[in-house]
Amino acid sequence: MSETTSKVAALSSMRLPRDSELLPPTPLVTVRDLQVQYNAEDGLVLDGVNLDLFAGEMVALLGSSGSGKSTLMKSLTGFAPITSGSVKVAGFDLNDLRRAQLRQLRASAGQVFQQFNLVGRLSVLTNVLTGGLHAAGPFNLVGGFKTEQRTRALELLDRVGIAHKAKDEARSLSGGQQQRVAIARALMQNPKLILADEPVASLDPKLSDSVLELLRSIAKEDGIPVLVSLHVLPLALRHSDRIVGLKHGEMLVSAPTATLDAAALGVLYDDQEGEDGDH
Numbered sequence: 001m002s003e004t005t006s007k008v009a010a011l012s013s014m015r016l017p018r019d020s021e022l023l024p025p026t027p028l029v030t031v032r033d034l035q036v037q038y039n040a041e042d043g044l045v046l047d048g049v050n051l052d053l054f055a056g057e058m059v060a061l062l063g064s065s066g067s068g069k070s071t072l073m074k075s076l077t078g079f080a081p082i083t084s085g086s087v088k089v090a091g092f093d094l095n096d097l098r099r100a101q102l103r104q105l106r107a108s109a110g111q112v113f114q115q116f117n118l119v120g121r122l123s124v125l126t127n128v129l130t131g132g133l134h135a136a137g138p139f140n141l142v143g144g145f146k147t148e149q150r151t152r153a154l155e156l157l158d159r160v161g162i163a164h165k166a167k168d169e170a171r172s173l174s175g176g177q178q179q180r181v182a183i184a185r186a187l188m189q190n191p192k193l194i195l196a197d198e199p200v201a202s203l204d205p206k207l208s209d210s211v212l213e214l215l216r217s218i219a220k221e222d223g224i225p226v227l228v229s230l231h232v233l234p235l236a237l238r239h240s241d242r243i244v245g246l247k248h249g250e251m252l253v254s255a256p257t258a259t260l261d262a263a264a265l266g267v268l269y270d271d272q273e274g275e276d277g278d279h
Contacts, residue, residue, distance in 0.1 A: 028090055029227075033084065047249045048251070049085075058241050061227055061228065070229070092104070111197070115202070118171075124169075128153040180214065183218070208232070212239035216239055242256050243265070
């Protein structure tokens with residue numbers, strides 16, 4: 001075979017990229033020029049915020065109390081008013097949603113809270129099962145759960161490392177264990193997005209690292225964007241792919257974590273002491 005023929009054969013055997021591989025990834029969340037104002041007497045809580053969230057990434061949301069972190073999270077599920085701008089999440093346009101569509105949107109967003117929000121007297125397994133109630137049907141809404149739901153809930157408890165606690169009352173668990181139950185409950189929804197609002201604020205440093213490692217592994221393995229609000233810079237720098245920072249409702253930082261350090265993020269906290277809590 002001639003050299004020219006060999007080159008032609010080699011080129012013909014190369015796989016050309018598909019059209020989809022040439023296009024940039026489509027964000028699951030798109031926020032553009034978002035302004036939020038709760039009432040006319042107060043100023044803007046968010047002013048001109050732009051945000052994209054992509055599958056498989058964990059994004060840390062930073063800012064002092066009153067910066068608008070919680071309001072930004074609420075705007076992604078319709079719990080904060082959109083004064084102007086646009087918010088699109090998982091194919092839903094929050095500027096134009098019917099009530100049924102809003103329920104569907106909220107069901108597709110798994111939420112993890114600082115205070116866990118478990119029912120303490122119920123078993124760990126039952127708490128996880130409640131994450132699937134939005135799709136349970138009439139039988140399950142009166143207290144029963146199908147075998148396949150129980151199997152999935154146990155699998156999720158195993159994934160977060162506490163399947164051996166399935167029959168225990170949730171209130172008997174440590175804080176770190178309860179947060180893992182809350183994460184399993186969020187996964188029971190089969191979410192397209194996970195919103196974690198200060199999920200490690202009540203945990204010690206070691207447990208904080210383990211919970212954030214778990215959330216980041218879920219983002220990568222399941223292809224789910226995770227937006228996590230944090231108040232400890234080292235945790236954000238260790239456990240996120242990107243960092244978004246708010247100050248007085250404006251986005252001052254939006255960059256890959258690898259390009260940032262504590263000094264670069266200090267701008268978010270200047271002159272912030274003594275402000276009221278986040279909206």
